[in-house]
Amino acid sequence: MGVPVRFHRTLWPAAVLALSAALLAPAAPAAAAPPPILGGKTVAIKDAPYTAFIRLNGLDWKRCGGTIVAPRKVVTAAHCVRAADNGAASLEVITGRTKPVKDTGGKLAKVTRAWIHPDYGKLPNPQNNDIAVLTLDSDASGTALALPKQGETAFTAAGTVGTLYGWGMTSDGDPLTVSESLRTLNETILPAADCTKAEKIHDAKTMLCASYTANSTGFCSGDSGGPLVIGGKLAGVISFNSAMGCSAPDRADFYMRASAYTDLIKKQIDTP
Structure with a gap:
């Protein structure tokens, strides 16, 4: 079944669809739309060589x-x-590119297979299990990020600081602010009770939530699927936030808890 648009920061409103048509005109900018981390700073791909940029439908x-x-x-x-x-x-x-659209070098790969968690999109919690594994037609340019042990939770305890990465929007509601460069931001893991208060659909077994100390910062459209890294391991996969807007005050950012899916991910790694 369909999933509420309010959660998914990569499902764009009608205004953006209209913009896509405008992009076909010669005067239109080469890149426009989904979006980057609000706040944070730019970072070189060498500092996060495991980060990948995924282009949908041939549209930058x-x-x-x-x-x-x-x-x-x-x-x-x-x-x-x-x-x-x-x-x-x-x-x-x-x-392998800090600026995926403008830089040369690195690698561009086609996806030969996409595994989606079989319970994603299903009731009673269609937002849960928002995780997928892509198989590429050639080796990526970069270094694999370590996976946590299945069920490992101590490294994501409340109060722990994690680092997220993405090329999403840098200004809420403005699709023209899609980031050219990789951006990063630190967020602090929140207690499970706070996550549930922010979103009743929170499932502590499979989700993490985090927040930045200042308002109007966090991930936004175009960042979905990117990593939250803690202690050199994949801690979370960017999924949704608790607010109707990326810059809403007192928002919480929600991630799929990587350690809940390690065995499933490894099974996909072992599948050609």
């Missing part, structure tokens, strides 16, 4: 993030795959 502005976990495997959000017109066939993965 329609994007998600991902994490290299093996030479030809990238973890991302399930809703990113669902947003592609033709599933895996509509996805391309760019690695």
